[in-house]
Amino acid sequence: MNSTLRIAIQTKGRLNEDSVGLIKETGIDLISGKRRLISAAKNFPMEVLYLRDDDIPQSVADGVADIGIVGLNEVAEKKQQVDVIKHLGFSKCRLSLAIPQSMVSEYPGPKWFNGKKIATSYPEILKEFLAEKKIDAEIHVITGSVEIAPGIGLADAIFDIVSSGSTLVSNRLKEVEVVMKSEAVLVANPKLSKEKQGILDELIFRIESVEMGKGKKYILLNAPNHKLDKIVEVLPGTTSPTVMPLAKEGWSSLHSVIDDNEFWEVIGNLKKNGAEGILVVPIEKMIL
Numbered sequence: 001m002n003s004t005l006r007i008a009i010q011t012k013g014r015l016n017e018d019s020v021g022l023i024k025e026t027g028i029d030l031i032s033g034k035r036r037l038i039s040a041a042k043n044f045p046m047e048v049l050y051l052r053d054d055d056i057p058q059s060v061a062d063g064v065a066d067i068g069i070v071g072l073n074e075v076a077e078k079k080q081q082v083d084v085i086k087h088l089g090f091s092k093c094r095l096s097l098a099i100p101q102s103m104v105s106e107y108p109g110p111k112w113f114n115g116k117k118i119a120t121s122y123p124e125i126l127k128e129f130l131a132e133k134k135i136d137a138e139i140h141v142i143t144g145s146v147e148i149a150p151g152i153g154l155a156d157a158i159f160d161i162v163s164s165g166s167t168l169v170s171n172r173l174k175e176v177e178v179v180m181k182s183e184a185v186l187v188a189n190p191k192l193s194k195e196k197q198g199i200l201d202e203l204i205f206r207i208e209s210v211e212m213g214k215g216k217k218y219i220l221l222n223a224p225n226h227k228l229d230k231i232v233e234v235l236p237g238t239t240s241p242t243v244m245p246l247a248k249e250g251w252s253s254l255h256s257v258i259d260d261n262e263f264w265e266v267i268g269n270l271k272k273n274g275a276e277g278i279l280v281v282p283i284e285k286m287i288l
């Protein structure tokens with residue numbers, strides 16, 4: 001029987017766009033259409049199940065889906081039996097405790113939370129943190145708009161997702177303890193069949209090829225042969241450049257991969273050392 005790998009991703013929300021984007025970048029074509037709850041891939045043995053992110057850990061643990069893309073925060077909160085296969089680098093945030101700005105001057109550390117009421121959508125992660133620090137606090141569970149809780153007298157403090165920190169600022173709160181860092185992760189059912197594991201391995205290979213090309217550029221340049229040694233020297237060491245003779249006598253074309261971080265510095269050095277006709281092109285995928 002031909003197997004199909006079923007992946008659960010968020011229907012809408014913070015994770016949706018990047019999850020769909022990642023699948024597309026691997027060259028997998030999804031039959032799209034709004035309001036679809038499940039869609040098959042046209043050119044890969046995979047189907048996509050669209051769920052609320054809260055439901056993804058359990059659906060993967062139960063085998064309703066084989067794999068899923070979800071925040072590490074939800075994986076930690078739901079305590080389901082799933083394997084975290086890969087960190088995906090998007091939806092980066094942290095789960096933090098925050099208190100009213102007016103209290104910051106008298107904040108002595110985590111013991112401040114003793115006897116306090118904390119509003120959160122992540123009671124399990126918070127419970128573990130409080131137990132570890134031996135703090136006795138009351139947890140008030142709310143599913144959204146957590147940051148307004150202290151302002152309306154619902155709680156003394158909050159435990160929620162922080163990214164830029166602007167939601168905290170606009171609610172006059174101050175982050176005082178970072179409890180965990182999170183990002184989107186690929187999770188899998190621990191007992192995949194051999195066939196499904198094979199499809200997952202191919203998917204991971206494709207994701208890694210896409211990742212490898214990210215933040216990198218392919219660079220082509222021309223130079224007179226007597227300057228080549230110097231030019232190769234200023235290129236970053238990890239990749240060995242390709243050197244090919246040009247039709248023009250005594251000249252060569254040189255191809256290499258450079259990192260976005262050092263891009264302008266490398267270009268400056270190349271020019272200084274006699275490189276001409278520099279061409280820079282994006283890399284879609286890189287397979288080593």
Ligand SMILES: Nc1ncnc2c1ncn2[C@@H]1O[C@H](COP(=O)(O)OP(=O)(O)OP(=O)(O)O)[C@@H](O)[C@H]1O
Nearest residue numbers: 010013014015052053054071073091092093161163
């Ligand atoms: N401000 C943020 N910056 C970066 N990542 C975030 C941010 N807010 C949330 N996330 C991450 O994205 C995940 C989904 O967030 P979102 O706000 O879409 O969830 P939700 O409202 O619970 O959605 P759903 O309707 O699917 O339950 C979070 O669990 C977290 O991992």
Ligand SMILES: O=P(O)(O)OC[C@H]1O[C@H](OP(=O)(O)OP(=O)(O)O)[C@H](O)[C@@H]1O
Nearest residue numbers: 014144145161162163164165166167168
């Ligand atoms: O530190 P910041 O960059 O301000 O981000 C943090 C906010 O982002 C998330 O909410 P979101 O905007 O997704 O709205 P939601 O509460 O409706 O999920 C999260 O629940 C925080 O409220």
Ligand SMILES: [Mg+2]
Nearest residue numbers: 052053054055
């Ligand atoms: Mg949710």
